[in-house]
Amino acid sequence: MELTSKDATPLSKDSEYLIAPGANLSSPAGAPELTLRAAIDRLARSGARGMRVSRFFRTPCFPPGAGPDYVNAAARLRLDGGPRRMLDLLHAVEDEFGRKRVRRWGQRTLDLDLLAAGGQVAPDRATHDRWRELPPESRIAHTPDRLILPHPRLQDRAFVLVPLADVAPQWRHPVLAVTVREMLAALPPGALAEVVPLPG
Numbered sequence: 200m201e202l203t204s205k206d207a208t209p210l211s212k213d214s215e216y217l218i219a220p221g222a223n224l225s226s227p228a229g230a231p232e233l234t235l236r237a238a239i240d241r242l243a244r245s246g247a248r249g250m251r252v253s254r255f256f257r258t259p260c261f262p263p264g265a266g267p268d269y270v271n272a273a274a275r276l277r278l279d280g281g282p283r284r285m286l287d288l289l290h291a292v293e294d295e296f297g298r299k300r301v302r303r304w305g306q307r308t309l310d311l312d313l314l315a316a317g318g319q320v321a322p323d324r325a326t327h328d329r330w331r332e333l334p335p336e337s338r339i340a341h342t343p344d345r346l347i348l349p350h351p352r353l354q355d356r357a358f359v360l361v362p363l364a365d366v367a368p369q370w371r372h373p374v375l376a377v378t379v380r381e382m383l384a385a386l387p388p389g390a391l392a393e394v395v396p397l398p399g
Contacts (some may be wrong), residue, residue: 253365
């Protein structure tokens with residue numbers, strides 16, 4: 200898969216990634232909070248370095264009423280090998296914790312979304328624009344057949360941006376040219392109020 204474009208500097212083999220762990224069902228490791236902690240430890244044992252992890256937050260399941268609340272977090276880390284290896288590792292860890300890809304936006308034991316790889320735009324600016332601007336009614340019916348970086352929905356999601364502000368507040372979106380802190384400030388107060396830090 201080609202992950203370079205005229206809009207971004209190619210990634211080095213030792214790249215920094217932003218990921219968003221989340222869960223709302225128990226896994227073999229236990230309740231969602233325990234699952235996230237175990238998954239983060241698993242990533243560290245698989246070669247991820249320099250990991251910084253946000254606080255954990257409770258957020259409502261989407262769509263409303265579809266299941267238990269989620270526990271969400273964000274992490275910043277480095278891994279050799281490029282985005283394909285990062286994505287493969289995230290999928291392997293999800294599988295270890297019982298993730299079943301039955302329905303998009305369904306309940307899950309573990310979700311490890313790859314949000315960004317440095318300042319990379321992948322596969323290219325035009326494709327990213329198309330997926331980022333997809334109408335809301337089309338988002339559940341259409342799934343990209345390739346890796347899109349940055350994640351095309353990250354700027355819209357309080358449950359992503361609130362934790363991400365803990366670990367990468369100054370990361371700048373390479374297409375929108377705004378920081379995590381600026382994207383967070385643009386969200387409606389009601390959306391932010393739904394993301395509640397867990398005790399401890």
